[in-house]
Amino acid sequence: MSNNDQQNRVRGPTSALSSFLREHGIRVENRSRRERREDLARQQAEEASNEETPDTVQDTVTTTVDTPSTTVEAPHQEEETTAVLYAPRTRRTLAAANRALVEAANEKANNGKKKPEDDKPDPGIGSSFRAPKGRTRIFFCSKCNKRFARIASLVDVGDENICPSCLDNNGPKEPPKPKKRKIGSKRQSQNKAGFNDVPSLQDICTDTIAEHIDCVEALGDISTINMDKIATIISRNRKMDTRTAQLFMNPLRRELTLTDCTAIDKNGLINIAQFCPHLEKLTLTYCGRMTDEVINAYATRLKNLKSIELSGPYLVTDKGWESFFGAIGSQLNTFAIRHSMRFTQASMKALVGAAKNLKHLRLSRLSRLDDDGVELICRLKPLETLEISWPGCKISSSILAKILEHHTTLKELCLDGCTSVDDTVVEAIQLYCPHLEKLSLSECNEITSEAIQTLFEEWKTPYPGRGLTYLNISRCLSTQDEALIAIINHSKNTLKHLNIHSLDDLTPLVLERLGVCKELTTLDCGFVRSMDDCVMGCLAIECPKLKDIEVWGCHQITSTMS
Amino acid sequence: MSEVESVSEYVKLISSDGFVFVIHREAAMRSGTIKNMLVGPVQFKESVESEIPFRDIKAVILEIVCRYLYYKWQYEGSTTEIPEFKVDPEVVLETLMTADFLEC
Numbered sequence: 001m002s003n004n005d006q007q008n009r010v011r012g013p014t015s016a017l018s019s020f021l022r023e024h025g026i027r028v029e030n031r032s033r034r035e036r037r038e039d040l041a042r043q044q045a046e047e048a049s050n051e052e053t054p055d056t057v058q059d060t061v062t063t064t065v066d067t068p069s070t071t072v073e074a075p076h077q078e079e080e081t082t083a084v085l086y087a088p089r090t091r092r093t094l095a096a097a098n099r100a101l102v103e104a105a106n107e108k109a110n111n112g113k114k115k116p117e118d119d120k121p122d123p124g125i126g127s128s129f130r131a132p133k134g135r136t137r138i139f140f141c142s143k144c145n146k147r148f149a150r151i152a153s154l155v156d157v158g159d160e161n162i163c164p165s166c167l168d169n170n171g172p173k174e175p176p177k178p179k180k181r182k183i184g185s186k187r188q189s190q191n192k193a194g195f196n197d198v199p200s201l202q203d204i205c206t207d208t209i210a211e212h213i214d215c216v217e218a219l220g221d222i223s224t225i226n227m228d229k230i231a232t233i234i235s236r237n238r239k240m241d242t243r244t245a246q247l248f249m250n251p252l253r254r255e256l257t258l259t260d261c262t263a264i265d266k267n268g269l270i271n272i273a274q275f276c277p278h279l280e281k282l283t284l285t286y287c288g289r290m291t292d293e294v295i296n297a298y299a300t301r302l303k304n305l306k307s308i309e310l311s312g313p314y315l316v317t318d319k320g321w322e323s324f325f326g327a328i329g330s331q332l333n334t335f336a337i338r339h340s341m342r343f344t345q346a347s348m349k350a351l352v353g354a355a356k357n358l359k360h361l362r363l364s365r366l367s368r369l370d371d372d373g374v375e376l377i378c379r380l381k382p383l384e385t386l387e388i389s390w391p392g393c394k395i396s397s398s399i400l401a402k403i404l405e406h407h408t409t410l411k412e413l414c415l416d417g418c419t420s421v422d423d424t425v426v427e428a429i430q431l432y433c434p435h436l437e438k439l440s441l442s443e444c445n446e447i448t449s450e451a452i453q454t455l456f457e458e459w460k461t462p463y464p465g466r467g468l469t470y471l472n473i474s475r476c477l478s479t480q481d482e483a484l485i486a487i488i489n490h491s492k493n494t495l496k497h498l499n500i501h502s503l504d505d506l507t508p509l510v511l512e513r514l515g516v517c518k519e520l521t522t523l524d525c526g527f528v529r530s531m532d533d534c535v536m537g538c539l540a541i542e543c544p545k546l547k548d549i550e551v552w553g554c555h556q557i558t559s560t561m562s
Numbered sequence: 563m564s565e566v567e568s569v570s571e572y573v574k575l576i577s578s579d580g581f582v583f584v585i586h587r588e589a590a591m592r593s594g595t596i597k598n599m600l601v602g603p604v605q606f607k608e609s610v611e612s613e614i615p616f617r618d619i620k621a622v623i624l625e626i627v628c629r630y631l632y633y634k635w636q637y638e639g640s641t642t643e644i645p646e647f648k649v650d651p652e653v654v655l656e657t658l659m660t661a662d663f664l665e666c
């Protein structure tokens with residue numbers, strides 16, 4: 001402990017502070033001036049006899065050094081330390097240490113007067129697990145009282161302690177402003193040619209919003225409609241994350257739609273429940289980070305939740321769904337889920353058991369939902385909207401027919417991608433779904449043209465002339481002209497959206513008859529190869545409300561149509 | 563400059579409250595929407611007259627957009643560091659919606 005204990009390796013008990021410092025490899029450099037002067041004097045005397053050998057690094061605070069050292073550090077138990085410099089194991093301090101060493105060597109070579117503390121071990125050789133000693137010392141500026149560091153070897157004992165900024169400016173130095181970390185990289189993005197990309201105005205605005213997210217008042221007053229637009233824009237630019245989502249958390253909100261929750265983590269999703277407790281309608285797309293914890297938070301905190309639509313909550317397990325439905329299922333009137341392989345028959349059971357008031361149900365792209373699971377839908381009270389699309393397992397027609405038998409009040413039915421749907425289902429639609437307004441049977445290839453024809457000829461509607469508003473029979477490849485004629489006759493007064501994509505067997509005559517549908521606003525006739533300029537012209541004239549036409553693959557339409 | 567000036571070097575952007583911003587055509591082209599209005603197989607009225615009225619964009623916002631278009635024109639293809647373009651937080655939400663509409 002004392003200055004003379006160079007050879008003695010016995011060490012007594014040390015204080016908590018010094019053992020902490022020792023563990024972390026912190027060497028404390030500051031000592032009293034008197035001791036420093038004494039040491040210097042001693043060094044000068046001993047320097048003559050000792051050669052400088054770089055020592056291996058010791059990160060201990062005690063003075064155990066391998067080679068006979070010249071200076072012995074004053075014990076650090078004397079708590080004169082005014083500052084502690086933590087010397088991390090970085091190349092920077094290594095380099096600085098090396099530099100100091102070299103300077104020391106030079107100085108010694110030059111004048112031999114100024115003595116650096118050469119006993120400091122050279123950190124540059126090999127040993128990576130020992131922290132290098134810092135070569136810098138901490139001083140306090142006598143003018144502005146701020147801390148600053150100097151390389152120890154260059155410190156002259158008699159130097160007045162003035163920090164560099166005082167030396168330069170002769171004025172008070174402002175504390176550096178804390179840099180606000182911007183969302184998104186501050187680095188200039190470079191494209192392949194090496195040019196710096198100018199950020200788009202949308203990105204600049206989104207970054208500014210993210211910066212000021214905490215002071216919402218600064219962002220001004222915006223109506224809810226525009227906030228939804230902004231949510232869409234931010235989502236489209238893939239900038240929606242936990243921070244920017246806060247902009248849309250408002251206790252007064254009753255509806256929330258976030259179209260890209262990819263970057264919103266679990267806590268962000270839970271925040272929705274915390275900050276918007278009065279939510280009635282929640283729609284989240286790409287919510288892959290949703291877990292059981294999140295869904296349970298929704299169940300417990302969103303007391304008014306009536307409608308929930310989730311796309312992609314694949315992490316939520318059956319248990320999660322069961323507890324969710326158990327808690328909140330009875331007040332739901334809309335439930336929609338897409339893209340989950342963990343939603344199985346068990347979850348379905350829980351849903352059917354609890355959701356007494358369900359009116360709208362959408363199950364899409366659920367890979368583990370099979371016949372048995374789907375059959376449970378029969379137990380629900382008659383629905384208004386039913387969608388079972390793109391199931392992972394083949395759902396048999398008989399089950400679907402059975403479901404339709406139970407739900408006679410259906411207004412919207414969607415069976416996209418249920419490739420096993422055949423004529424029995426179509427018959428069931430005819431028998432049991434008189435109130436249907438929207439029908440989608442995309443990709444249901446097994447349906448024959450006659451079945452469709454019969455459907456639309458025999459279908460009873462609540463009152464004459466009332467038909468479908470939305471019809472999608474794309475990819476029902478066997479559809480012939482007669483079927484389309486039947487459709488037109490049935491729904492000509494009400495049809496607004498028609499999708500006949502890929503129905504290649506249709507002829508121009510029939511297509512021209514579409515002109516009778518005066519309410520038609522959207523038409524998708526992609527790959528209907530008989531669609532040509534005449535027909536299109538005809539339709540354009542006869543259907544005054546026609547707004548969106550998709551003609552992908554109709555090669556007979558030429559540029560004269562523009 | 564030829565005597566028949568089919569394409570003017572400047573275009574006028576007119577805000578909803580009647581302010582007229584006269585900017586270089588080149589700068590205006592940096593906005594996707596404006597570019598489509600001025601250039602294309604079909605000659606729109608805006609292209610012929612070199613005037614684009616915006617019935618929904620306020621002058622304050624349109625000014626920011628014009629400044630941005632010049633900023634973009636000046637610094638695209640630059641190899642040196644580009645200075646930051648700051649937007650006032652009070653108008654940033656409206657600016658975002660306008661930027662989305664103008665595709666810039």
